[in-house]
Structure formats: C-alpha cells, structure tokens
Amino acid sequence: MSKFKFKLQKLLDIKVKDEEESKLRYTQAQNQKRIIENNLRNLENSYKKYSDIGMSKDIISQKITINYLAALTQSIKLTSEDLRKEEINVSKAKKDFIEKQIDRKSLETLKENELNRLKKEEDRLEQLKNDEFALYAYIRNRTNIS
Secondary structure (H helix, E strand, O other): OOOOOOOOHHHHHHHHHHHHHHHHHHHHHHHHHHHHHHHHHHHHHHHHHHOOHHHOOOHHHHHHHHHHHHHHHHHHHHHHHHHHHHHHHHHHHHHHHHHHHHHHHHHHHHHHHHHHHHHHHHHHHHHHHHHHHHHHHHHHHHHHHO
C-alpha cells in the first residue's frame, strides 16, 4: 500500500487540539460547579444546625445566632446565584465541546473515507494485475497443450 497523505491533516490536528482545550474547559467548569455546590451544601447545613434559636440560653446568644443566620441566608443567596451562573457556564462549555467534537469527527470521517477509497483502488489495481497474470498463464497453458 502506498503512503497515504491526508490533505487536511493539519486542519484535523488543529481540530483535535481545539477539542482537547474545549474538553479541559468543560472539565474545569464542572469542577468549579461541584465546588460551589459543596459550598452551598455546607452553608445550608450550617443554617440547619443553628436555625433552632431556642437552644441559645440568653438573649445575647440569640441575637448573635440571628445575625449569623442572616449572614448565612445572604451567603446562601449569593452562592445560589453563583451556582446558576456556573450552570450556564457548564452548559456553554458542554455545547462548545460537543461542537468541537463534531468538527473533529467530521474530518476524521473524511480521512477514513479517503483511506478506504485509496485502499479499494489499490485492491482493484491488484486484482487487475492478478487477472492479467491468470490470463497469461491460461494462454500459456493452452498453447502448451495444443
């Protein structure tokens, strides 16, 4: 088989590199989202833990607890907003990754089709040569018999 050279190999290499970068961005966005989700879960657990004001013995402790709960509530709201923004980022990163993957796979399909076409052409030429040799052998044997 002759050496196959795909004319769009440089473009395919660029697409593979772009896909890898997009995959990395998607993974980073997912990790960031998980961090924010864990932070939100921790804030909510803290809120549940201190939400029973009746446990405080004196009024000062109750006021401190109320202020702490208000701060936690604000932090939960901010973290929830951050989570929504991060979910949007993850969605965009996923969409970008899928697009890059489709681009790469399209070029790889073109490469495979070209390789298959070349292989079929070489197989056809080889078959023609084999047929020609078989015809020569048949003719030679026919002339030797006569």
